[in-house]
Each structure stands twice: as C-alpha cells, then as structure tokens.
Amino acid sequence: MFEKKLLERFVKYARVWTTSDPKSKETPTTPGQWDLARMLEAELRTLGARDITLTPHCYLIARIPANAPKPAQGFLAHLDTSDEVSGKDVHPVIEESAAGGVVVKSGGATLLGADDKAGIAILVTAAEWFLLHPEVEHGELEFIFTPDEETGKGLPDFPLELIHSKTCWTIDGGEEGEVEIECFNAYRALVSFEGRVIHPGNARGILVNAALMASVFAAMLPRSESPEATDGYYGYYCLMEIKGRQDEAHIELILRDFTREGMERRLAALQAIARAVEAQFPGGKVTVKTEPSYFNMKEKIAAHPEVMERLTKAMQTLGMQPVLKPVRGGTDGSRLTELGIPTPNIWTGGRNFHSVDEWVSVREMDSACRLVIELGRL
Template sequence: MISKEHIIKRFVSYVTVDTESDPNSNTTPSTEKQWDLANKLVDELRAIGMQDVSIDKHAYIMATLPSNVDHDVPTIGFISHFDTSPDFTGAHVNPQIIESYDGKDIVLNEAKNIILSPDYFEDLKQYVGQTLITTDGTTLLGADDKAGICEIISAMEYLIKHPEIKHGPIKVGFTPDEEIGRGAHKFDVEKFGADWAYTMDGSQIGELEYENFNAAGAVVKVKGKIVHPGYAKGKLINSMYIATEFINSLPRMETPEHTEGYQGFFHLHNIKGDVEETVLEYIIRDHDKGHFEARKEVMTKLTNELNDQYGYEVIVTEIKDQYFNMLEKIEPVMHIVDIAEEAMKQTGIKPIIKAIRGGTDGAQLSYMGLPCPNIFAGGHNFHGRFEYVPVESMIKATEVICKIAEITAIKA
C-alpha cells in the first residue's frame, strides 16, 4: 500500500523539527518553534491535494478531503498533535533506522553506553524482523505524535491517488500543545464540522481506546515560620516537615508505580520548599467518576485536619479539574468504535481495546461535542530517550485510516 521508504522519509522530516511545548508559557502555541512544523504541514496538505486547508492564529490546522460518492455519508475526522513533551528534550533529534531488527540489544549511543534492550523493554520482541526508528539516546523521538500526523497525511495522500476507494467527507486536524494539556482548548469543533473523529495518538499496534482517566491537578501550599534556629523553640514552624506529614498521610500504594489497569492514583510530581513555604504539585487520576471525586475529597479532608491540628491555616490546597473520562460521551455512539474495530480486523490487526491510563485531545473534544476515540500510532516508550516506532506499525495505522473511511461510506 504505502511504501516503507515514503513513510520513513516523511516521518523523519517531522521529528527533526523541534516542537517541544512549554507548560510555563501563556501563549498558544506555547513555543514559537511549533510554527516551524505547523507551516510545513500546511504546505504539505496543499501539495497532496487537500481542500480548505487553513491555519489559525493559534496554529490549529484543518483541511478537508471531499466525498467521492453521490450519497450522504457522515463526515469523519482524524486528529493528531505536533508538539512534543517537555519531559525530555526534542532538540536536534537524530533518528536511527534499524533494518530487520534481530531481537537483540540496540546500541543507541555507544559513547554514552545508552542501550535499548528487550530484556527491559519487552515489547521490542514483538517487532523482530521489522524496521525500527529509534533515537540516538540523547533526545526523545517525537513519535508521540508525529507518527499520527505522518499516518493521517499519508492516508489522505493515498486516498487522493486512489479514487477507486470510496469515502465520504474527511476532515483532518493538527493541534499544538497537547502535551501540556491544552491541545483541544482552542479547537473550533464547529468549524471542523465532523460528526465524529479519531485521534491517532495511541501506542502499540492494535490499540483502540474510548475510556480514559478523569483528571485533576492539585497545588498544596504549606506555610511555615522562619526564626533564627538558635532561638526557635516554640516559634519556628518548618513547612517541609508539615509537607512530609501531608505526603505520608496519602495512601502510599495508590501511586503510579503501584497501580495499573483501572486503578487510580495520587501522583506527587513536583516539590519545592524551604522552612517558610513548601509547594507540592499533584495530579489525581481515576477512571471511575465516584472514586475520582472521593480522591479529591481525601486531599481536602486531609488539608482541613492538618489545619485543625496546627490551629491555623497552615495548608491551602487548590484542586482544578483537567479532563474527564470520554466513555460517557462515546457510549451513546458506540458504532464509531465498532467501525474502527472492524477496520483493524479487515487490515489483519487484532484490536486491543483497553482504557487509557492518561488522556488525549479526544477526551476533551468528546466533551466539546466531537466524540473522539483513540487509535494506535505505533510508538513505544514516549517522552524519553528510549522511544521508538516500528515502520510497519505506521503503515498499518495508515491502512486503518483508509479502511475506516471506506467502511463509513459503505455503512452510510
């Protein structure tokens, strides 16, 4: 269908453009360098023959592939993000192509002794004999989610070149700042004009997801009092000790390193402090809405208890919801999941239907009126130096996009 060389060339041209987003920025996109790839994608969409290609002042990209059938077909969409995570550098990405992977250790960087090993990353064993694209060990790769963009554009190009494949109207959308939780914030659902869409933002081949965490962020500020330590008895209050009390009062086994599947967690991801003030930053996650609300209440109750214990407002906790489980919005339109599942089966892929232990643009978009399950893009070990993607998985994802379009037209 799509040539391996074509996919590799396109993907490499994307990942070598630095598009790291910045959670501390108030602009959209959060970094100026995201425009470099955004403008490139606009030119490419026009070059392959897409219609109504647009980019707005916040770098949201949209384009249309018109229907090639004479009957009414629902308008479907495919969405990916072009920013990369600030968790690890995306500057000077140097992709390595591993042909016919032999199942052994891959030396990413000999000088620094950085090795991608199947003994630790067991998923590698699935891809023996395939072509892998890896990092050189000094950056992330950017398959999250430039693989998704590559697959969407490649699928649109294929459908344009093969009009014998019948399809209805298709919309594509590319967003900035997904990695910092803002990818859908300024997405114009009405302008996009799709009845439903799919984010191409999952991991291994076969993943099909329509459940995700409910998510909130919590900032816990602990107040202390600084006094000369030689004369501190009965006067000094060390905020770091009180912060430790708060940390140790939360369920220790309900953290990311001890949970899986549908189990939720509290995750302390940042701490800054001195005697006078300590700030804890948490994320709160749970698939079950009731359990999610209970987790927030646990933090609120603990705050109140410590304030009562110390006799004044020693802790202030601010909790903000971030996104919710898309399941509530997908269940009434489960046929859109059925179409994706059928498309995978028709392209020789065993669907892996599971809940996302995270979130995607699709979760927010579903609550904005655009039901949006998530489909695999093929990559592994996102957000770090050990990220890789099998080229064959990217080709299969491209085939799935085309097949979804075809099945939707047939079923209409």
C-alpha cells in the first residue's frame, strides 16, 4: 500500500552519512545527524506538519494535533547508525528477493542503515497519511526522531519535558510481527586490584602482583556465562577491558540478565570471586564497584496492560499476532520505559543490523507502517 513511498524515502535517508561516534562528548556526536534531522524537518513541513521542534541537541519532534478526545501517543526512530561498520557513501541496491518482494541491500562495503532509517521512512510515511486524512479521528500524535541511540549518549539530553505522550513506540526492531517488550537488566562493574611491589630477587613472601590478581579474577569468570556461550534468556558476564601492573590493575566488565534475581546472583558472584582472589594473594586487595546502565522494561510495561492490549488489537486488524521476543540489549525504549513512559519496540523489516550484509524487506516496512497508522487511530 505504501511500498513505493517507503522505498523512495528509505533510499534517500540511507544515503545520508549519520554514523555516530561513541568517543565524542557532544550530542549529537556527529554533524551528519543534523543533516538528516534538517532534511526530515523540511520534508515534514512540506507534507503539512505545522508543529515541529528541532532541539539544540538534534531531537526532532513533529506533532499532529488531536482531532478527537483520545490519549497522545509518541512514535520514535533514531537518526544515527552504528559505527561498527562504515556508514559513509552508502549505495543501496534494490533487488527482487527469491521469496518474492523487493528488498534493499547494502552495496557490500558499508552497512545499509535500515537500523533505523527504515523506522524513519515508516514514521514519515505514517505522518503523511494522517496529514492527508484529517477526517480520521486520533489523539495527538508525536513523531520523535532521536540522535545517538547507538552510542547511548543522547538520552541525558532527551527533551522529556516536551513529550506529551504517556505511551510511546520505538520502530527499531527486525522481522515482521516481532514486538519487543523485554530487554536485559544491565550493569557495569569496575574491579580494582592493589598489590605490593618489591625487587623480584627479594620477593619471596612479600610481592603481591596486582596484574596477576586481575588475570586470576578474569579466569574465574564462568565461561559458560559469556556472550559467546549464551543466547535467548541466558544472561552473561563480559570482560571489556583488563589493564595493570604489579602495583595496581583494573578490570571493566558488563553484566546482563533478564531477571533481578539473576542480576543479584551475578553481582554477588563478583564479590565472591574478589574474596577468592584475595585469599590466594595474602596482602592484596580487590574492590568491586558496580553501577546500573538500564533495566528490563517488562515489569513497567506489564503495569500498563492497556498498552499491549492496544498493540494486539491493532495487529489483529492487520491479520497478525505479536511475536514477543526478548532483546539482548537495550533501546531508547528501555530508557523511556524506565522514566515512566511504557515504550514497546516494533519491527522495521530489517535484518543483519550493524553489518555489511544488512538488508530490509519493503513489504515488511509496509506492514509496520500500517501498524503505526492503526495504533494512531486506536
């Protein structure tokens, strides 16, 4: 129904270089995100949107006022693409897939950027539909385009005070039908090792080697609970960095688990490993500091059963059932949910994100666009 428009828009947005930079301290972390935000601002204005805000940190919000007494809803997609693969000079290749239907692939040298330019194309096309159909009743609709989702750096500058919606949806998922309302609980841990140094020739019974303590600590992490050994609902410990010398050493780890109890077990395990290392290195000291990064949104979404009821109803209108899938990561939605706005994640039709093999199905973008329209009307 919207395939032609979605394809045109997607290819146009995919060509804009919006790779974000996790090392930058600014929001947005790269100037290319402004190029896309300004392109969208102009396009939405041409389509007839009148209430448009572009914040100093590159958050673009386009509103369509309510024409019926229904609650406001927000729809989000992110402007940036992952820096894991180049996103410069993207040349989208349009092909007829073996299974039928048009797909867009990357030329092979770059990512495609369906994560999340497919989401952007879906939202602009849905906004256009509402602007062309003023007779259709809906509450206020907020279309929100965010910078730096991939780096996670944008959220402190998220203009929460500007958002009217009590429910939002991110359009940032994969396969058609998949809806994500569960994500990891995430912690970061910094472990410090203090040793005692002396000339190795006179070291017996005195030297406490902090570098060695750190390597023993790392070796005691359960390898059956690493990212490479787990999937689905299994959490993990992931060693991110290890550095040190004889006098002191440091380890950085991330911990992931879907349940609170599982996360508490992991946090306690780090303390137990610290004590076991101290027991092996008399005189040495191990300190574990942990901090949460984000939490599983499941409980907070479950506290608002009407959100999933609305989604199920909208999908049934399209002849579909939600396929619930846990996200082994976090999204803008998990952070918004944490802040009190339940925000499930909806598919875009994209696959193989953050790689040169990325592709997107135009038919699945179309079903996501029709879902956004159904949600907007409910």
